[in-house]
Amino acid sequence: MTSEALGRCLGANPVVVRRTMGFLRDAGIVTADRGHSGGWRIAADxxxxxxxxxxxxxxxxxxxxxxxxxxxxxxxxxxxxxxxxxxxxxxxxxxxxxxxxxxxxxxxxxxxxxxxxxxxxx
Amino acid sequence: MTSEALGRCLGANPVVVRRTMGFLRDAGIVTADRGHSGGWRIAADxxxxxxxxxxxxxxxxxxxxxxxxxxxxxxxxxxxxxxxxxxxxxxxxxxxxxxxxxxxxxxxxxxxxxxxxxxxxx
DNA sequence: TTTATCGTAATAATTGAAGTTACATGAAAC
DNA sequence: GTTTCATGTAACTTCAATTATTACGATAAA
Known part of the structure; x- marks a missing residue:
């Protein structure tokens, strides 16, 4: 799911989503892929x-x-x-x-x- | 104690003190006297x-x-x-x-x- | 090579709390 | 009675923190 789409779901700005999700990425809970068909993905059970x-x-x-x-x-x-x-x-x-x-x-x-x-x- | 003196103790503005203490006055916890030698006084045990x-x-x-x-x-x-x-x-x-x-x-x-x-x- | 996406820095906009100004009201002191 | 010292309160300003936005670099798929 892209930051753009997440932002729409949450009623928040994509950049703010990236900032926040960045913490979850650093904690290994999600991963982020750049480029075409990239976005955020759950990385944990x-x-x-x-x-x-x-x-x-x-x-x-x-x-x-x-x-x-x-x-x-x-x-x-x-x-x-x-x-x-x-x-x-x-x-x-x-x-x-x-x-x-x-x-x-x-x-x-x-x-x-x-x-x-x-x-x-x- | 005056709002002025309370404000100095609390590091807050006298008008803000009055605003806040007003709630305690409405609840009967303190009383406020105007004029000379007025100010806030405890009204409850x-x-x-x-x-x-x-x-x-x-x-x-x-x-x-x-x-x-x-x-x-x-x-x-x-x-x-x-x-x-x-x-x-x-x-x-x-x-x-x-x-x-x-x-x-x-x-x-x-x-x-x-x-x-x-x-x-x- | 173009398009889509994150990463991130810099800046602007928004919001809620606190501060400030101004003045009316009331009470004591002189 | 007039002056002085308080609160009461409305209107406005300032401030700080959050959120939003803009801009651009890096990267990966189409």
Missing amino acids: LSSVSLRHLHDALGEPAIFAIGNRNEAPACLVEQSVNAVLESAFAEAEELLLKCFGEITLAELAADFKRRHADRRKA | LSSVSLRHLHDALGEPAIFAIGNRNEAPACLVEQSVNAVLESAFAEAEELLLKCFGEITLAELAADFKRRHADRRKA
């Missing part, structure tokens, strides 16, 4: 790739929208707040990443297949 | 205000930086992804809000007091 793998491959982007403003603030109030938030966020992140680790692309594909069949029936 | 209360008062801002792009997409792939992410995010959010609910301003104040005493000793 779908059942061996979890959402956690994708998250890691994409550089572990920040999960939380809110969080510490400074890592080691001089302000004692800020230190107190950071201390309690850090442990709360750490727990939530651990749980979320555990979930991510348990969901594979194969499962997503199976779920898609089910939805697709259901739609054709209806 | 510190032990009765949890971080959860603050979060709710501030309009339950989004906790996660990543999430569904569309709530009810036509795309079946997006539907599959949303389905698994929604439950994962819901679990993590529940845990985080539970933590928030267990932390009170009184506890934060006590922790601050401890840090303050420690610093004076050192």
